[in-house]
Amino acid sequence: MKHSSRKGLPGGVRFAAIVGLVLSILTGWAALMEAVEMANFYEARSLRMEQELPRIPGAPALDPKILEVYYAALEPMREPRAVLLGLLAVACAFVSVSAARMLSPENLHRDALSRVLSRAAIIAAGLRTIDGAQMSVAKQRLFAALAEPMSKMPEFPPDITVEASREILSAMGVGSAIFGTVVVAGTFALLGQYFRSQRVREAMAVQDGPQEE
Template identity: 50%
Template sequence: MTVSASRSSGLPRGIRFAAMVGLVLAALTGWSALSEATHLAHFYEARERQLENEFPAWMGDKALMETVVRTQYSALEPMREPRTVLMGVLSIACAFVFVAAARMLRPDGLPREGMRRLLGRAAITVAVLRTIDGAQFAVVSRRMGTALAQSMKNLPAYQDPVAADMVSTLAPWFAVGLSVLGTALVAGTFALLGQYFRSDSVRDAVLAREPATEEE
């Protein structure tokens, strides 16, 4: 068996760009998930540290922010254990995406076709896990938004009944909307990456650049 030396080792620009997007997004998402899993594993200590922190001036009244933080941890507490597992699994799945994307860009002797298959499956897995994560956090966000609205009613700027009613109505939905938007962007991007790397066109492009073996 001999290896043909005539092949081109470079990937098309589109595949390289998609792999780079997967690499960066997996790093950010995986680090975020691992960080939250660590916080959830030390739930009560993390809550106390968060409450003891000095909030930046732009975040507004300290008591108001403490109420939001307490509400966040109160909403997370019933789901603490399953969410810890979810975040741990999500960080591992992101690690697979990161490694596969890195090896697509720099194979270092590993077959790119194997990395392509791994990247496609891992990206779809991350999309599913991130969607579950987003659904859980949307519940937390709604409670945080409601607590924020209730606390803002006591501020001088919101004593007007119309302003107070507007805040009560919009704040919870605004918080949920931001959570859903973030989930859609991240999970949707991973889903698109997964489908892209599982496509026939990418498979054919990768196989065309794999080492060709010839029997003598």
């Protein structure tokens, strides 16, 4: 089966494919790196504990052992998290390859590529949502642990107790994890729905053109 002609992708489909390509590469690479870290959890923890934490302007240097709180939250989930992140990296690889081939399909059917991209993006959205739920627990505890050193900053409001600050920072930690999840997983979900839509499927059939034996 050969394609008699090839046409350029419609602007909206091309833009969506580029977004999927960039997002999946960034997300997949980050997931792969963290999966390796989770697979070598204790070695990675020891290495990070030896590194100096970034300074908070106006505050005393943070004790690197503050990361113990973060890693203590991740330790019970290190093995399932390594598997989760590995699967997320694989799903992102399918998205990136499908998106790249849609932009330059050669002899491949764009309709088939759109189906693969759609399914992989929806799977990536689900996996990234679980990832975000796990990270919200770790970030909540990490941000809460920053309350005491931040209370020593000269700019720290004197009428706010350390306990109140801990609650505020905990909420900020959860909020940052939720925000990242909404942006990344939400974009993957939108891409999955977009490429499975009838309009895009019909457009891809036109792009593939008539086929001849």
